[in-house]
Amino acid sequence: QVQLVESGGGLVQPGGSLRLSCTASVSIYSIYGMHWYRQAPGKQREVVASITSGSKTLVANSVKGRFTISSDNNKNTIYLQMNSLKPEDTAVYYCRADRTTGSYWGQGTQVTVSS
16 A cells, blocks of 8 residues: 655645645655645546656646656655646646555545635
8 A cells, every 4th residue: 555645735826836745644755746736616637747766757738837846755755846837737636656565546635726
């Protein structure tokens, strides 16, 4: 089992920034991929960014140039730095970890972009 705890969400004005964190209960070296997803009201959950165990990163076109995914392996934590936030970025953001034993999800953290 892997437990994931997200933090860092909140209310921010358009153009502002937030940094989300996701800390795993196991060594990040035992996880071959970690991802940030988001789900807005009435919409399907979509992947926002991914990072592999080899630190290769991918970012969705909708957030490219504004969002950055990174990791601190010593802290078993990944981050999502979100800049130039827009109202359409409002969603619950989830962390997912992939291991050979399966995929695991965090509880989510709310991000609201509004003036």
